[in-house]
Amino acid sequence: xxxxxxxxxxxxxxxxxxxxSASNFALADATDKPLIEPDIHPQIVDESLIDTxxxxxxxxxxxxxxxxxxxxxIYGARLAYHLSEHFFFEGNVGFAEGGxxxxxxxxxxxxxxxxxxxxxxxxxxxxxxxxxxxxxxGGYTFNTNFYLVGGLxxxxxxxxxxxxxxxxxxxxxLLNDWLSxxxxxxxxxxxxxxxxxxxxxxxxxxxxxxxxFF
Amino acid sequence: xxxxxxxNLLSFTLLALVQFGMPSQTWAxxxxxxxxxxxxxxxxxxEPFVEWRTGPAQGYPVFHVSEQGEVLELLVRKTKWxxxxxxxxxxxxxxxxxxxxxxxxxxxLISIVEPRFDDFSTRRWEAGxxxxxxxxxxxxxxxxxxxxxxxxxxxxxGSQILGDSSEIRILNINVLHQPFPEWRFSPFITMGAGKLFxxxxxxxxxxxxxxxxxxxxxxxxxxxxxxxxFVRMEVKDYKIFTNRETNxxxxxxxxxxxxFF
Numbered sequence: 001x002x003x004x005x006x007x008x009x010x011x012x013x014x015x016x017x018x019x020x021s022a023s024n025f026a027l028a029d030a031t032d033k034p035l036i037e038p039d040i041h042p043q044i045v046d047e048s049l050i051d052t053x054x055x056x057x058x059x060x061x062x063x064x065x066x067x068x069x070x071x072x073x074i075y076g077a078r079l080a081y082h083l084s085e086h087f088f089f090e091g092n093v094g095f096a097e098g099g100x101x102x103x104x105x106x107x108x109x110x111x112x113x114x115x116x117x118x119x120x121x122x123x124x125x126x127x128x129x130x131x132x133x134x135x136x137x138g139g140y141t142f143n144t145n146f147y148l149v150g151g152l153x154x155x156x157x158x159x160x161x162x163x164x165x166x167x168x169x170x171x172x173x174l175l176n177d178w179l180s181x182x183x184x185x186x187x188x189x190x191x192x193x194x195x196x197x198x199x200x201x202x203x204x205x206x207x208x209x210x211x212x213f214f
Numbered sequence: 215x216x217x218x219x220x221x222n223l224l225s226f227t228l229l230a231l232v233q234f235g236m237p238s239q240t241w242a243x244x245x246x247x248x249x250x251x252x253x254x255x256x257x258x259x260x261e262p263f264v265e266w267r268t269g270p271a272q273g274y275p276v277f278h279v280s281e282q283g284e285v286l287e288l289l290v291r292k293t294k295w296x297x298x299x300x301x302x303x304x305x306x307x308x309x310x311x312x313x314x315x316x317x318x319x320x321x322x323l324i325s326i327v328e329p330r331f332d333d334f335s336t337r338r339w340e341a342g343x344x345x346x347x348x349x350x351x352x353x354x355x356x357x358x359x360x361x362x363x364x365x366x367x368x369x370x371x372g373s374q375i376l377g378d379s380s381e382i383r384i385l386n387i388n389v390l391h392q393p394f395p396e397w398r399f400s401p402f403i404t405m406g407a408g409k410l411f412x413x414x415x416x417x418x419x420x421x422x423x424x425x426x427x428x429x430x431x432x433x434x435x436x437x438x439x440x441x442x443x444f445v446r447m448e449v450k451d452y453k454i455f456t457n458r459e460t461n462x463x464x465x466x467x468x469x470x471x472x473x474f475f
Contacts, residue, residue, distance in 0.1 A: 045324045045325075045326070047326045051289075084294065085294065087443075089343060124343050133268070152345050174269065
């Protein structure tokens with residue numbers, strides 16, 4: 001008799017367990033398929049949609065000392081392409097006007113006509129960035145670059161167009177990721193034969209500028 | 215020289231437009247107007263952690279770290295760095311090499327095709343600056359090139375030669391053949407044709423400007439410093455077809471740096 005009751009009890013519990021597990025399976029099947037399909041599709045990164053900002057365009061203004069022809073205001077534009085975090089290609093155009101030589105002032109003569117005093121240059125070259133940071137009072141931190149530049153170009157002055165070597169250094173403060181301030185000192189060297197014999201003309205330029213990355 | 219005055223005016227109007235004409239808030243998120251319509255691309259950190267720098271270079275300090283599983287939004291790219299933003303709105307710069315170890319929404323590692331020197335399909339466009347000598351006078355040159363096949367590319371050249379007696383400008387179209395494009399040190403042969411513009415200096419006897427047709431053949435080599443940029447050197451022999459009795463010849467050598475786009 002005892003065996004019978006045991007057997008019945010065991011059978012029912014076993015049946016119950018089987019049933020419940022079966023229903024669990026059924027439930028699991030149901031939860032696999034959500035009632036509401038999410039409105040999100042797996043997003044694949046499309047690099048063509050990511051904006052790249054390797055170009056930098058800017059303007060500058062400053063002073064250039066034109067050998068024998070006083071110091072003048074210079075202004076111009078600069079385009080840079082960043083090859084890597086270290087190197088960049090750079091192109092500049094600059095415009096100034098030569099002053100008078102001491103010979104002209106003392107002798108009351110004109111060596112150059114007004115249009116011949118226009119001083120224009122272009123140059124293309126390579127730059128090296130050395131990154132750093134600037135900490136200002138008030139707890140602000142700016143990324144900076146100290147940079148070295150050098151290149152070749154041409155200077156148009158005194159009705160002549162001369163191959164010009166330029167080299168210099170600058171300091172750039174990045175106000176944010178797209179806007180920056182520059183201070184640059186650059187030497188322009190070219191040969192000139194205006195005052196008789198041919199000689200090297202050294203023209204030092206100090207400029208400050210603003211540039212945007214795009 | 216070209217018309218400085220008109221260039222002067224044009225460039226400054228353009229610059230003024232670029233620098234001051236745009237409302238600053240469109241730039242604020244690092245995304246420009248077309249990006250703000252698209253949702254920003256998202257990636258998930260898979261590696262144990264990824265370092266954030268304050269700027270896009272190794273020289274800037276690490277100021278933050280994202281842990282495994284964090285989702286980052288991609289804002290803007292500069293050279294080999296990506297500006298990212300996390301859920302809390304922090305922004306910083308992550309190396310592309312770290313980014314390539316992250317997953318996108320599909321659970322796959324993200325793929326960004328970088329230019330590779332040995333796979334021309336990833337680097338169709340190139341440009342470079344070069345300097346050297348043309349008939350023992352200094353020459354400055356710039357070029358842009360397009361790779362048509364693994365071996366062949368087409369190049370457009372502009373050169374300026376500033377001599378004591380004259381200024382010469384040359385415009386050339388060249389075809390370039392690299393027999394072994396997959397070598398890191400890759401030699402090439404090239405040939406082309408173009409136009410040569412000669413402007414004598416006014417301090418000399420009154421000569422008028424003239425232009426001549428020219429053809430050139432040359433050989434050179436490219437050395438890939440990186441997958442992205444390379445040193446290039448070349449020697450070209452120019453034949454200049456004058457309308458005088460004899461044609462002229464000139465030899466030019468140049469060295470420079472080029473970059474793939």
